[in-house]
Amino acid sequence: MTLAINIVLIIMIVIRSIIGIQLVFSARKSNMNNLYFLALYYLVGSFGLPFKLDFMDSQFIMMLFLNFAQLILLIFIHQTFYVQKKSPLLIIFIISFLTSVVSVFILGLYTLDPTIGEDLLYIAQVIGAVAGLCTFGWFISIAWKSYSRIALSTTIEDWLKMKYKLIILYSITIIIPLCFYFIPDSTAQGSPLIIPMGILAIFGWIVQYITWVMPEKLVQYFNRNYTGVTTLDQLPSEDEIMKLLG
DSSP, X not given: OHHHHHHHHHHHHHHHHHHHHHHXXXXXXXXXXXXXXXXXXXXXHHHHGGGGSTTTOOHHHHHHHHHHHHHHHHHHHHHHHOTTSOOOHHHHHHHXXXXXXXXXXXXXXXXXXXXXXXHHHHHHHHHHHHHHHHHHHHHHHHHHHHHHHHTTOSSSOHHHHHHXXXXXXXXXXXXXXXXXXXXXXXXXXXXXXXXXXXHHHHHHHHHHHHHHSOOHHHHHHHTTTOOSOOSGGGSOOHHHHHHHHO
């Protein structure tokens, strides 16, 4: 079981790092500053995940990185989907920040003194899950609203519409495991849910890769029924894509 968890973590670290590095290049090429925040979200998180591996095993440090990365993602959502529009960023950011601080603080106490009990560790995990649910719940909501505005449009290409669907899909794969944190012992080592959640996590990361580092062949596949664009050099630039996402 431990070996399986380590394999899943390594796959997540690799995919997350590749996405982050690719997004840095895309941000430089397109001069879109909001992409830097998305790249930071992936890279900062990839720095934290190794601390969950057996030979490091520091949940406190891992969550410190992941919670910080999550706050960065909130800024990306705001800058991408709320260009010159009123945004609930402040409220969601405060909720996520406070829950993250409390969760990490409790994990820090547990790291220093494990005798404080597993119950307190469970509370920290639940509070941390609340922060994740706020972030990705918002992501799903705004992605769905944005997709609904363009779903019937004949001028926006199908592969761009697919980006919204993929954002929703991979956000759901993140939210589902977070919900299980509210069930005691459901995420503990030895739980029968660990393997299914690991498979779901790998699937989710593959979807994230496709979303943000979409290969040209997939662009062509998703665009196969679209008649407005005939050649690859006519496809929108990353700059135009992000503007459409807004």
